[in-house]
Amino acid sequence: MKSYADAHCDTVVKAMEAGENMLEFSGQLNLEKLAAYGPAVQIFAIWLEPKYYPIAMRQTVKYLDYYLEQMERYKDRVGMVKGFSDILENKKQGRLSAILSLEGGEALEGEIAALRMFHRLGVRLMTLTWNHRNALADGVAERGTGGGLTTFGKAVVKEMERLGMLVDVSHLTDAGFYDVAKMAEQPFVASHSNARAICPHPRNLTDEQLKIIGEMDGFVGLNFFPPFVAEKDAVTQDDLLRQLTHMLDMAGEDAVGLGSDFDGIDVTPTDLRAVEDMALFLERMEQEFGSHLAEKIREKNFLRVAERVWK
Numbered sequence: 001m002k003s004y005a006d007a008h009c010d011t012v013v014k015a016m017e018a019g020e021n022m023l024e025f026s027g028q029l030n031l032e033k034l035a036a037y038g039p040a041v042q043i044f045a046i047w048l049e050p051k052y053y054p055i056a057m058r059q060t061v062k063y064l065d066y067y068l069e070q071m072e073r074y075k076d077r078v079g080m081v082k083g084f085s086d087i088l089e090n091k092k093q094g095r096l097s098a099i100l101s102l103e104g105g106e107a108l109e110g111e112i113a114a115l116r117m118f119h120r121l122g123v124r125l126m127t128l129t130w131n132h133r134n135a136l137a138d139g140v141a142e143r144g145t146g147g148g149l150t151t152f153g154k155a156v157v158k159e160m161e162r163l164g165m166l167v168d169v170s171h172l173t174d175a176g177f178y179d180v181a182k183m184a185e186q187p188f189v190a191s192h193s194n195a196r197a198i199c200p201h202p203r204n205l206t207d208e209q210l211k212i213i214g215e216m217d218g219f220v221g222l223n224f225f226p227p228f229v230a231e232k233d234a235v236t237q238d239d240l241l242r243q244l245t246h247m248l249d250m251a252g253e254d255a256v257g258l259g260s261d262f263d264g265i266d267v268t269p270t271d272l273r274a275v276e277d278m279a280l281f282l283e284r285m286e287q288e289f290g291s292h293l294a295e296k297i298r299e300k301n302f303l304r305v306a307e308r309v310w311k
């Protein structure tokens with residue numbers, strides 16, 4: 001089967017909390033299921049349940065320790081990515097590529113040195129906020145206050161760009177999005193967000209925001225969570241294709257890819273319940289968009305941004 005790149009999943013947290021390993025984790029995604037797609041590329045997010053915010057850095061270190069141990073244990077099947085060349089090497093060796101991300105700047109506990117430490121440990125993307133307010137910015141649940149990035153948040157974005165980390169605006173308020181867009185000197189991403197014009201959810205991006213991501217040579221990953229896909233009870237792959245079509249129209253053919261959110265979502269499209277259903281979706285994408293554009297969505301667009309930022 002064809003390989004693909006996916007910019008977001010929550011498997012690390014779910015597998016560790018379940019006391020399972022990442023190879024055969026019983027959730028929506030695991031390394032064995034992913035390996036059916038050849039040398040696929042997967043970003044693994046460390047997401048914190050809000051109850052952990054008072055000990056955000058400590059809890060992040062625990063997930064990180066678990067992740068690093070799992071990467072070591074299954075290194076014959078999966079290679080941890082620190083630079084873009086690691087992805088090329090993994091593909092050559094037929095191994096999966098795993099990239100570590102932080103979902104929410106809570107993990108820094110207001111300390112920019114923590115960002116550099118997490119970078120040294122392999123974190124290559126950070127979603128600035130989850131839904132709430134943190135030291136960096138307001139998350140989407142705080143949008144009523146009109147807040148964007150804080151002074152610290154702007155310093156973090158600057159340092160991320162200097163280090164060669166991808167800045168992720170998913171979960172951010174509109175004000176925060178524009179703060180990032182204004183100051184960004186390199187492409188930024190919305191790792192798992194959809195088009196608000198197709199599904200009017202505040203987690204989704206407006207047409208103007210999608211256009212800006214395209215103009216910045218950035219990337220937006222299609223999220224499979226039904227409430228972000230369409231305003232209906234049962235969402236299917238048809239609805240995902242509708243989202244993709246609009247996202248491509250707005251952001252352009254070089255800026256759109258996948259950001260499944262597997263293991264972060266308790267509801268899925270009825271015909272895309274887990275990684276094993278991706279084969280059919282990749283096929284549907286090819287029928288809908290043709291092989292050239294489908295390949296861009298499948299992984300080329302993500303790899304282009306990764307090559308530019310992960311030096």
Ligand SMILES: [Zn+2]
Nearest residue numbers: 103171192264
């Ligand atoms: Zn998320």
